[in-house]
Amino acid sequence: MSNATVIRRPVRWHILVFLAPAVLVYTAVMIIPLFGTLQLSLFRAVDRVPTFVGFDNFRTLFGDPRWSVSFWNALWNNTWFFIIHMLVQNPIGIMIAALLSSSRLRFRAFYRTAIFVPTILSFVIVGFIWKLMLSPLWGVAPNMLDFVGLKFLFAPWLGKEEYALTALSLISVWQFVGIPMMLIYAAMLSIPDEVIEAAEMDGITGMAQFWKIKLPLILPSIGIISILTFVGNFNAFDLIYAAQGALAGPNFSTDILGTFLYRTFFGFQLQLGDPNMGATIASMMFVIILAGVCVYLFAIQTRLRRYQF
């Protein structure tokens, strides 16, 4: 990096020593495999010899109905999964954060700690907890609905094609509400008291204060939680796998890109795993996530107005 003949300074080896371990591990285990995966998607095993086939794998993915139907199904399901998170998880998270940050509220630390508990549990635990609770065998869910007089609403949601994906999305929302809550809460705490006091002087309190003063000030944080939700959702796998298995039943109605990638890569039932098609799907996920991140960085983040206090 620093060349002794150009800059008349001794080579500062310590910089290299400090950087080397992190850069080496990160490059070898993360960056090279990422690009390796992109590269694999351009190859196909012909008689066990990897052969360069250009974009043939992508043509198969989009052109061959055996692949494209599954792919579009997974992509649409994934989009629905994301929409539910944006419509349910983030508004609930913002509402709780707004309530928590209102001044003079007691037991604040307790609520905060308790509401964050599901977020620290693993997907496996969350998947099974809800599978048991919603199971018609155990009857916890129907009994509780009966208690509020809504028993007729009960259905084995996870087993019905038309409800399973929405039910799983809501389970995931239940688990992750803590993250938008915490980030928005932090943003609201950083709003200076003078701004709030000035608003109160002008008679803006309660809901009006939230809509007119606080919400505009936390918009950058809402942008961040949106992109975090996007990346997390389009990369999700564990919850569906834990609750519904690799086949993402019933009848693939809960199949998202992560489970589709897993099945393609490792094979399932009688179909053999296919690393090249797996890499192709991973590349599509890469493109989708990258597109989302770019939209965020260039279209959203640059237009948001930031206030300096």
Added chain:
Amino acid sequence: MTAARASLGRTAAAHAILIAYTLIALFPVLLIVINSFKSRNAIFREPLMPPTAETFDLVGYTTVWGQGNFIGYFGNSLTVTVASLFFVLLFGAMAAFALSEYRFRGNTMMGLYLALGIMIPIRLGTVAILQLMVASGLVNTLTALILVYTAQGLPLSIFILSEFMKQVSDDLKNAGRIDGLSEYRIFFRLVLPLVRPAMATVAVFTMIPIWNDLWFPLILAPSEQTKTVTLGAQIFIGQFVTNWNAVLAALSLAIVPVLVLYLIFSRQLIRGITSGAVK
């Protein structure tokens, strides 16, 4: 008068909503833990009741103890999490120090390069990671998992730690230099102790996803000797799906350690988030 009453009403409404949501958040977890201590009949007859003297039963736990190698899985998870955490913190802090302390050509580029991994999930490289691990003979070893999790945790830890290291006073470091401390000593003796709170925050953020991950243990280390607790619980529950006592006990066993750790570190975690580490 009316203003005071209105604000009282608002506070009551706020508490009502928060209590309702707290119940939604905690109820499923409590339900599982409570029922894991009950006999099979009681689980089905009165799922919402706490265990009483008649319905108290540890059969689920004895099944888990007898059938699953949970101590082994637990040890694996602990090894993987602690080792990855150690490397993430050490390498992350070293790189963050280099980036925040020294001006050198390529500094900004290096920072951007290392930040790339915050947005792009490492999972997308799985196909090639598996090939790499097969080629180097690391499949079904804990080393494979430690390497992957170290790489996964580094970007965010470097990002957060370098923000904090910029705040360490230059005078202090320069005083150390005048006293003849080497750059390494300045880092280990002066800077590291000062950013310890930030390290704790990074540790919590890094630890939770590693402990809970299912994807990489499933793909890189599914053998009996290297199963982590998350994967072990997943497979155990899959096999014992009709034995409700065992399933509930296994779930409770998987919940409790994380919950205890969380309650110990929650103050640290919340302070870390609210101090603006993740803005």
